[in-house]
Amino acid sequence: MAAESGAGTQAVERAMSLLGCFTDEHSELRITELCAQTGLGQSTVSRMISSLDRLGYVVQDARTGLYRLGPSAVTLGSVALNSSSLFRAARPIAQNLAHATGLGVNLAEFRDDRLFYLCNFEGAKSPKSFTMSGRTAPLHATGMGKAILAAQPAEYVRAYFAEGLGHAYTPHTITELVGMEAVLTEIRNRGYATEVEELAFGRACLAAPIRSRGGQVVAALSLSGPLSELDLAGRQQELSLMVVEAADELSVALGFTITFTPQTHLPLSSQELSH
Incomplete structure (x- = not known):
């Protein structure tokens, strides 16, 4: 019985490793490429891909012979998103904000030292031909990531850079702890983050x-x-008020009680109010 259970677990792990090979950069793959990525033999991969194809988790292009993720994978992703209370609360708010501004609106969770995108909506001034849902992005090189980093303990931020996570993506990326600490202080003072070509x-x-x-930032x-459409030089105050208001609305939907200080109008948690 134990041997049978172990074999079943191994089969599941192998099937999941095959599905994990499909990415935005490599969305269509050959059997040989799946073998190379997983280290599994060709007969094993062919047999498992055939089962996944039959179940709808992958489909094969009749012309090229390449495999890509299928409709059953889309169904699972949709179920996962719809089970998130954050996603359900954010969807209409993000959609309305994109319509009002004409800009892109993104929602991402803090997960495993990175951003995990739950949804995005594109306004008329910022179209995209793809969805951000399910993608990840670094904390230090994004506005959302820096907004999250600003709420983390100093020890976490130090460890983030000490572990070599602060990679440069452009010459504008902040890759040093000292520079990031100054930016995070500014974010805490004004209640929102910016990111320009980082x-x-x-x-x-x-x-x-x-x-x-x-009260935890989650x-x-x-x-x-685009830089020209966001126009931070002329619209930063207007747009920052809109994004903070939308984020606060989401926080309230998650059960957070917002209280504003007379001086800064920044939201304080119940824990902060007690000190």
Whole structure:
């Protein structure tokens, strides 16, 4: 019985490793490429891919013979998203914000030292031909990531850079702890983060943190788009108010009680109010 259970577990792990080979960069793969990535033999891969194809988790292009993820994988992803209370609360808010501004609106969770995108909506001024859902991005090179980093203990931020996670994506990426500490202090003071060409050239964003019922920053919301459309020089105050208001609305939907200080109008958690 134990041997049978072990074989079943191994089969599941192998099937999952095959599905994990499909990425945005490599969305269509040959059997030989799947073998090379997983280290599994060709007969094993062929047999498992045939089962996954039959179940709808992969499909084969009749012309090229290449495999790609199938409709059953899409169904699972949709179920996962719809089971998230954050996603369900954010969807109409993000959609309305994208419509009002014409810019892109992104929602991402804090997970495993990275951002994990739950959804994005594109306004007329910032179109995309793909979805961000399921993608990840670095904390230090994004507005949403910096909004989340600003709420973390100093020890976490130090460890983040000490472990070599602060890679450069453009010449504008902040890769040193000292520089990031100054930026995070500014974010805490004003309640939102900005990012200008730190992850990709020609792009910028404004982002605000989202808090859970207990006051922990668990996610962030951003407005993003081309530099010319976001126009931080002329619209930063207007757009920052909009993204902070939307993020606060999401925090309230998650059960967080917002109280504003007379001086700064920044939201404080119940824990902060007690000190």
